[in-house]
Amino acid sequence: MKNRIYMKFILAYLLFGVLSFIAVATLTSDLTLNHLKEKKAESLYKVGNIIVSKYAAGFYKGELPTDNFHNHLEAMGAYLSSTIWIVDSEGKIIISSEEHTDLENPTVIHNFDPTISGSSYYQTGNFYGMFHENMLSVMNPITSNYKIKGYLIILTPVSEIVASKDRILNITYYTLAVIFLLSTIIMIAFTFMVYVPIRKITTAANEYAHGNLKYELDIQKEDEIGYLANTLNYMSSELSKSEEYQKKFIANISHDFRSPLTSIKGYIEAIIDGTIPPEMQEKYLNIILFETERLSKLTSSLLTLNDFNTKGGMLEISNFDINSVIKKTASTFEGTCTSKKISIELILTGHHLYVAADMSKIQQVLYNLIDNAIKFSHNNSIIYVETTEKNGKIFVSVKDTGIGIPKDSLKKIWDRFYKTDLSRGKDKKGTGLGLSIVREIVQAHGENINVISTEGVGSEFLFTLPLSKSLSGDI
Numbered sequence: 001m002k003n004r005i006y007m008k009f010i011l012a013y014l015l016f017g018v019l020s021f022i023a024v025a026t027l028t029s030d031l032t033l034n035h036l037k038e039k040k041a042e043s044l045y046k047v048g049n050i051i052v053s054k055y056a057a058g059f060y061k062g063e064l065p066t067d068n069f070h071n072h073l074e075a076m077g078a079y080l081s082s083t084i085w086i087v088d089s090e091g092k093i094i095i096s097s098e099e100h101t102d103l104e105n106p107t108v109i110h111n112f113d114p115t116i117s118g119s120s121y122y123q124t125g126n127f128y129g130m131f132h133e134n135m136l137s138v139m140n141p142i143t144s145n146y147k148i149k150g151y152l153i154i155l156t157p158v159s160e161i162v163a164s165k166d167r168i169l170n171i172t173y174y175t176l177a178v179i180f181l182l183s184t185i186i187m188i189a190f191t192f193m194v195y196v197p198i199r200k201i202t203t204a205a206n207e208y209a210h211g212n213l214k215y216e217l218d219i220q221k222e223d224e225i226g227y228l229a230n231t232l233n234y235m236s237s238e239l240s241k242s243e244e245y246q247k248k249f250i251a252n253i254s255h256d257f258r259s260p261l262t263s264i265k266g267y268i269e270a271i272i273d274g275t276i277p278p279e280m281q282e283k284y285l286n287i288i289l290f291e292t293e294r295l296s297k298l299t300s301s302l303l304t305l306n307d308f309n310t311k312g313g314m315l316e317i318s319n320f321d322i323n324s325v326i327k328k329t330a331s332t333f334e335g336t337c338t339s340k341k342i343s344i345e346l347i348l349t350g351h352h353l354y355v356a357a358d359m360s361k362i363q364q365v366l367y368n369l370i371d372n373a374i375k376f377s378h379n380n381s382i383i384y385v386e387t388t389e390k391n392g393k394i395f396v397s398v399k400d401t402g403i404g405i406p407k408d409s410l411k412k413i414w415d416r417f418y419k420t421d422l423s424r425g426k427d428k429k430g431t432g433l434g435l436s437i438v439r440e441i442v443q444a445h446g447e448n449i450n451v452i453s454t455e456g457v458g459s460e461f462l463f464t465l466p467l468s469k470s471l472s473g474d475i
């Protein structure tokens with residue numbers, strides 16, 4: 001099964017080579033021989049016509065002596081590498097280019113029949129048994145006063161025509177061998193450049209399909225195959241990352257669920273078996289309530305993230321006034337702000353500032369950022385929420401003067417479940433999911449979010465939104 005197509009291809013290629021040689025040896029050989037015979041006969045016939053019109057007529061009229069005529073025929077015969085005969089109607093050879101004619105005892109061609117060749121002006125064979133080898137013969141009638149006086153016959157060995165056909169065929173064989181050699185080189189190059197890499201890719205795809213995502217595909221090429229190999233390598237590394245990520249994600253969720261559940265279980269058991277006396281129960285029930293809230297917050301955050309993963313961040317884009325959404329979101333924190341003596345200062349550009357975005361999701365972004373700013377701010381401080389317009393973009397900034405984020409944590413805060421060591425004491429309810437939700441939402445809009453923070457000084461989160469093209473918003 002493994003190399004089937006390739007083996008078929010090689011077999012087809014070899015078969016093609018062998019058949020090409022056979023075709024040249026048979027068909028081409030026959031066609032060439034016939035062609036050469038025709039050409040030879042044609043040229044001999046023309047020469048024959050010239051001899052007939054130039055000498056034979058004179059010979060029969062008695063104007064050209066026999067010896068003279070013989071000399072002419074001898075010269076022509078040598079030039080044409082052929083035998084030339086003058087034969088009368090009964091088949092007697094009157095003059096031959098080969099030998100001096102014995103007019104008393106001329107050689108007779110038995111059963112001589114000048115009509116035998118029919119419409120063809122040449123024939124091959126041993127010429128009425130006169131030769132031991134195959135001869136090509138051309139016959140020109142010699143006429144005088146509208147009567148046939150005799151025939152001029154030119155005979156040439158077929159073996160000479162075969163020899164020149166073989167010379168032509170040899171050239172064809174050499175050419176074919178060179179073509180075959182070149183195509184073999186091309187095929188070997190093709191094998192190494194295309195077939196071998198494709199086999200490697202198939203093996204890799206097989207490994208990935210069987211779950212071996214660590215399999216490394218080693219193809220260093222710049223062409224389409226190299227691109228495909230790089231894509232596969234990238235795919236496998238992403239898949240293995242996501243596999244690791246899934247494991248880490250589940251471990252984090254399990255951990256975050258287990259600790260509140262263990263404390264809830266412990267306190268409830270202690271209340272039931274009386275370890276906690278009734279007068280102390282309220283305190284522990286409050287702890288249970290706190291842990292339950294944490295679990296419910298964790299669950300709803302996970303649901304939001306899951307929603308994003310399954311729906312692929314589908315957004316309901318509308319035109320709305322971001323200033324008014326900021327005001328509304330900030331007002332929901334009034335209670336917390338009062339208790340922490342924190343004020344939220346809004347520095348908003350224009351009366352209305354329309355953006356094209358998913359309003360409820362942007363509200364969630366603002367909620368998470370302002371919630372963090374309050375959580376990580378000291379009492380009696382100010383939080384600034386600012387909007388600015390620049391180059392067709394709206395910049396929204398949420399800035400606090402709280403605990404700040406350590407430098408080495410700045411990149412990690414966007415990861416799911418990540419919390420800085422600094423913040424753990426300040427926010428026990430935190431899930432570490434808020435900022436990953438924020439980033440997913442902003443990126444789903446095709447926008448950016450950044451953070452500038454100095455430990456102990458404060459943090460600023462800045463994200464962009466597209467300015468609405470139509471000024472008439474939905475709000």
Ligand code: ADP
Pocket residue numbers: 368372373376400402403404405413418419420421422423424427429430431432433434435436459
């Ligand atoms: P959490 O629910 O824990 O707030 P987030 O994903 O919103 O989760 O934030 C992740 C971590 O980033 C927080 O635990 C905190 O350590 C840090 N962080 C976020 N916002 C701020 C901020 N404004 N000031 C200081 N630290 C912050």
